[in-house]
Amino acid sequence: QRVIETWQHSLNNQIKYSVETRLRRHDGVYRWWLVRGVPSFDKNGEIYKWFGTCTDIHDIKETEKALRDSQSRMQFILEANHVGSWDLNLQDYTAYRSLEHARIFGYDSLEGEWNYPLFLQHVVPEDKARIDSLSQNAIREQKGWNFECRIRKTDGEIRWIWGTGKYLIDEKDLSPHVVGLVQDITERKTAEQRISDLLAQEQNLTQQRLVAEQANQAKSAFLANMSHEIRTPLNGIMGMLQLLEQTPL
Secondary structure, three states, X not given: XXXXXXXXXXXXXXXXXXXXXXXXXOOOOEEEEEEEXXXXXXXXXXXXXXXXXXXXXXXXXXXXXXXXXXHHHHHHHHHHOOEEEEEEEOOOOEEEEOHHHHHHOOOOOOOOOOEHXXXXXXXXXXXXXXXXXXXXXXXXXXXXXXXXXXXXXXXXXXXXXXXXXXXXXXXXXXXXXXXXXXXXXXXHHHHHHHHHHHHHHHHHHXXXXXXXXXXXXXXXXXXXXXXXXXXXXXXXXXXXXXXXXXXXX
16 A cells, blocks of 8 residues: 555655565566655656666675664663663764663653753763763773662662763764663662671671670679689688687687
């Protein structure tokens, strides 16, 4: 139906005909073809013949399909793991981002502008200088980098993110780009802090136990010394008492 409608549109408007469709070969195998036609007109302006070509583009279409399938699988993996993707054009510093990327920063859709300065606006002031320096150094040296920082979402909530970037040259226009991924790691950072707090508490308790053991040892040593010091004169007194008991008055 699509081919018929395209052909009819070309006839009605007397314009070039171009369509990609599958044609069945003599052996029954369907292959993709690019069919093009250019109309020739008589002196009255009516089409009296068409000149065209049929080009086998099956391998190209299969490659495109394989690429789309691969991209779809990759996008599914990223979204399933709540990972956003981004692409920064280093010529004008405009950026592409995935929907998951937008959601991490608190946006419900991809509407509106997004660029590197806007990203820095989301980074909390305490982390901004470090992240900007790390990014600029990596871009200048044309290498990849990883980072962790805190951002403020559109609703004001502070979240931890992990990001990674890689420098590359676009094959189409040879423009420099940085592409990368971003992921919300707040739960991981919270868990790490809890573990750190527990370890600190355990270390504190261990230190307290050590101090208590040392105090107990000191007490035991003190009591042992006191017992010895008291027992020494008591032995003399007991001896004198025994002697008095044995001596007749």
